[in-house]
Every structure is written in C-alpha cells, then in structure tokens.
Amino acid sequence: MGREDVLAWVESPLQLIGAAEWAAAHGTAVPVAGRLTAQISETADELLARGARFGELEPYLGIPWSLLARHGHWLVGDGFSGQFRLAAAVLRPRRLTFLDDGGLAVAYADTLLGRRPYARPSVQERGLTTAAAPFAAELVHRRAAARRADLFTAFDLGAERQDALSDRGFGIRHHDFSWTRATAPAAPELGRRVVLGSALPVDGRMLLVDYVRWVRDAAADAAVYLPHRRETAEQLDAVATVPGLRVHRTGLPVELVLAGARGPLDVHTLPSSTTTTLPLVLAGTGVTVHTGRARRSMREAAA
Known part of the structure; x- marks a missing residue:
C-alpha cells in the first residue's frame, strides 16, 4: 500500500454513513477501521447490504496504529478525538479529510480557524489528550497549507466561515445524503x-x-x-x-x-x-x- 491510500477511521454510525457517502461521491472503495461496538457492526452490515463501496472492515479498540500507518489519507470521523490527536502527531498522515461527527461539525470548523480551543465542547480535558492538541493542530494546518486537508460535510458552515477555511487552504465539499436516499x-x-x-x-x-x-x-x-x-x-x-x-x-x-x-x-x-x-x-x-x-x-x- 502507498501513502496515498485512503482509510476511514470512524467511531460512530453517523461517521460510518459519512464514509459511505464519501466513497460514493468519489467512486472508490474505502477500507474502514471501525470502533468495536455492536451498532457500528450492524450499521456496517446494513450499509454493505445497500451497496456501500467499502473495502476491508477492521474492528478495533484503542488506536488502530498498524492500519493508520499503512494509509496516507485518513477520513477522520472525530477531529476532536484524543486518539486522533495522538495518532496524527505521531504518524503524520499525508492527507486528512474530516467527516461529520454530528453537531460538532461547526465547532470543529471554528477550532480549525483558531476561534476556539482545540478541545471538545463542554468537556474538561487533561493529560495526554491536551498535550497532543498543539501537535495535531500544527499537522492539520500544514496539510491545509499544502491543499491536503478537507471537510466533507452535510452541515451548513455559513458563507463567512467557509470562506475563511478556504483562505487557509481547507477544501470543502458538501453532501446531502444522496447515496443514502438512493439506496434505501x-x-x-x-x-x-x-x-x-x-x-x-x-x-x-x-x-x-x-x-x-x-x-x-x-x-x-x-x-x-x-x-x-x-x-x-x-x-x-x-x-x-x-x-x-x-x-x-x-x-x-x-x-x-x-x-x-x-x-x-x-x-x-x-x-x-x-x-x-x-x-x-x-x-x-x-x-x-x-x-x-x-x-x-x-x-x-x-x-
């Protein structure tokens, strides 16, 4: 595998749906590292039955280090995740695409713009999670400056916020669950x-x-x-x-x-x-x- 190979790293069913929409929009098969939970497994089975363009599906606990190291393009379900911050700081992926993590999409966009701290809203963070934040932020902004950081979202970020992200190099692509509707x-x-x-x-x-x-x-x-x-x-x-x-x-x-x-x-x-x-x-x-x-x-x- 090469450093441009894509991998979806997801922690919730909605993030997994986002990965299916991304794969359909880009016409490519995407291997998936999914957190080991019953609903992730059931959602993956249902999406595959509907024709999702998924490659191998690998359940994991903790950080899937070996999978991440073999792929240079990460579809990240949760940009606020402490595990993502640590893995990004250590492995430094070549390209990043952020999927929606529910209503936190807008808060994460503001984090990327430096308008709020790199911390999950309403959560008191400490330890390694906090320590890794500036290193992950530096990596994300380096990739954006090289036009290798994107947001794939169903949420309205607002024209001003979207323009500000674009000015910093972030690519933005909106989706409206068209694949989900078409295959239901x-x-x-x-x-x-x-x-x-x-x-x-x-x-x-x-x-x-x-x-x-x-x-x-x-x-x-x-x-x-x-x-x-x-x-x-x-x-x-x-x-x-x-x-x-x-x-x-x-x-x-x-x-x-x-x-x-x-x-x-x-x-x-x-x-x-x-x-x-x-x-x-x-x-x-x-x-x-x-x-x-x-x-x-x-x-x-x-x-």
Missing part, C-alpha cells in the same frame, strides 16, 4: 408520528423525569419511539410507561431507518444533529422535524 429500501411502517430517543439523561444534561414528560408530550397518545444508541435500560423502561408509545428497536441510526419513507412524517426530537440530517435524508417527503426544548439538569443548574 422502503422504510418500515411506523405511522406518521415518530419520537427520537436522546442520550441527554445518560449524559446528565436532563433529568429522567423531565425527559419522560417530554416524550409523553411529543407522543400525543400515539407514536413510535426510536431509541438512541446510548440509552440505558432504566431510561427505556421509563419511556415504555408512556401511554400509546411503541418502542421500535432497530440497532441502526435513524438516518438509515427513515431514509426509505415514502410519506410525510412528523418527527419529534430534542436538540441533536438529526435536525440537520433528517431534512436532508427525507428531502421531498414532506417531513416536519419538531425540536423540543431540553430542560436543564440539576447539575447544570447548579453550575
């Missing part, structure tokens, strides 16, 4: 009203009692609930008590579950990346995405 089988019959699960209670950012109250209001006596991949058994048990709510577990990201919808849906969600991704995935179906308000947890209120 008919979606399961879920009914018109769909409630999307959230990990806010798991992260301590919303009290479970307030979360269940939001689900009850969003369900309005009859809805299908699609759980978030990080929901706990306790949270799902609490949600299951909501009258008229049917919990539908798929093991797949909602973008894949709903992509084949043929009729209009009323989707209810708390603030998340789905407010950007689903209108693109469901373009032309008449979808309406309702974004609820997350009440602050006691931890946040006390801060």
